[in-house]
């Protein structure tokens with residue numbers, strides 16, 4: 001049996017692309033810290049023909065800004081039911097379950113895992129997410145977990161040689 005190549009990567013944002021902390025100032029402005037190694041990983045994924053999609057339950061201009069900077073083609077925020085959204089997006093992208101990889105760090109991400117052929121969570125994910133995911137990365141959220149997962153996907157896809165020199 002030939003394994004289908006992963007063609008879409010669904011990522012939760014808080015706790016996956018960040019360490020899960022949200023910095024708030026008194027005026028309601030929000031700061032998040034993103035990791036450039038994850039950013040470069042997403043560029044590699046895109047260069048390998050993988051559609052990168054961010055799905056966040058929250059809504060933050062910082063997330064939109066980083067997604068734009070990286071050229072992430074699908075950045076969905078304020079998502080109440082991630083299962084519904086992923087199904088809709090998968091149909092639009094024309095990808096089957098076996099072609100989807102997903103990463104999340106908490107219970108609202110379990111529908112994301114269910115919709116994916118390969119799922120992962122960062123080392124410091126909530127226990128329910130760790131139990132539900134196919135694999136747990138060594139790196140924590142915001143600490144390179146996304147990069148680690150992307151390298152695993154590229155290797156599994158037979159695309160480990162994909163290198164891109166554009167900075168993240």
Ligand SMILES: [Mg+2]
Pocket residue numbers: 012013014015016104105106
């Ligand atoms: Mg999260």
